[in-house]
Amino acid sequence: MSYRLDEQVGYILRLASQRHATIFNKHSELGLTPTQFSALVRVAEMGSCSQNLLGRRTAMDVATIKGVVTRLKAKGFVALGADPGDKRRTVVSLTPKGQEMIEDLHKFGQAVTDETLAPLTADERRVFLDMLTRLT
Numbered sequence: 001m002s003y004r005l006d007e008q009v010g011y012i013l014r015l016a017s018q019r020h021a022t023i024f025n026k027h028s029e030l031g032l033t034p035t036q037f038s039a040l041v042r043v044a045e046m047g048s049c050s051q052n053l054l055g056r057r058t059a060m061d062v063a064t065i066k067g068v069v070t071r072l073k074a075k076g077f078v079a080l081g082a083d084p085g086d087k088r089r090t091v092v093s094l095t096p097k098g099q100e101m102i103e104d105l106h107k108f109g110q111a112v113t114d115e116t117l118a119p120l121t122a123d124e125r126r127v128f129l130d131m132l133t134r135l136t
Contacts, residue, residue: 021034
């Protein structure tokens with residue numbers, strides 16, 4: 001049995017990820033990175049939440065989510081405040097500017113997904129996404 005890089009899951013996932021990132025960047029008109037996009041969409045889904053929880057729900061470590069939130073705040077998309085129940089905890093919430101763009105972000109995200117998965121049939125897309133989800 002010979003080892004072939006082109007048949008290895010990590011290599012194939014990296015190529016697919018690079019393709020997706022290229023498509024994301026091609027369509028991104030708001031200047032958001034994929035991690036900023038994920039954070040904004042997740043806050044819209046969850047409502048105001050701790051920065052720590054947001055990091056966990058977007059699969060980002062503490063340092064990464066802190067940087068993402070800091071940049072989103074600088075762009076005026078999120079506001080930070082102290083948790084009334086625990087003043088040590090930072091709560092992230094959407095600003096009106098952030099809230100206004102959520103519908104456009106959903107459309108953008110769907111367009112990126114559609115283009116990324118374009119080589120697959122509708123049935124293949126469902127199976128592919130199901131299998132990827134099972135790996136996580």
